[in-house]
Amino acid sequence: DYVGIGKLADCKARTLSYGDQRRLEIARALATDPQLIALDEPAAGMNATEKVMLRELIDRIRNDNRTILLIEHDVKLVMGLCDRVTVLDYGKQIAEGTPADVQKNEKVIEAYLGTGGH
Structure with a gap:
């Protein structure tokens, strides 16, 4: 089914x-x-x-x-499924593009993927 x-x-x-x-x-x-x-x-x-x-x-x-x-919020799921991604941080758009582009975006890295204080 x-x-x-x-x-x-x-x-x-x-x-x-x-x-x-x-x-x-x-x-x-x-x-x-x-x-x-x-x-x-x-x-x-x-x-x-x-x-x-x-x-x-x-x-x-x-x-x-x-x-x-x-x-x-599951970044791995989003990056593995989506053709285009828009990332919000506290309701504000901080990035939009392909998963590969978004993963390299400094604001996204800071907020979600690494050095952010969240």
Whole structure:
């Protein structure tokens, strides 16, 4: 099945693991066949295995020519998934570009990747 929870169809949503509940939320959003899907912190609270499954699902959605607006603090996930990245620091945009360009940006390095005081 598309989101990886078909085997759980007879289960109540409240009994699902956290990762399965997040995939169910994405399935609900996809049910309307949108061209754009917004995902707000989809990896928050997920373990490493759940994040791998989430990444595979997001890749599948992308490969179906849907646009994804991903809001996420997991820098590794963002850099591995996104074609373009906009970085905010306390609500202000500090960088925008390809993942490779953003990773080299001094403001991003200071705020998120290394020497910042956050």
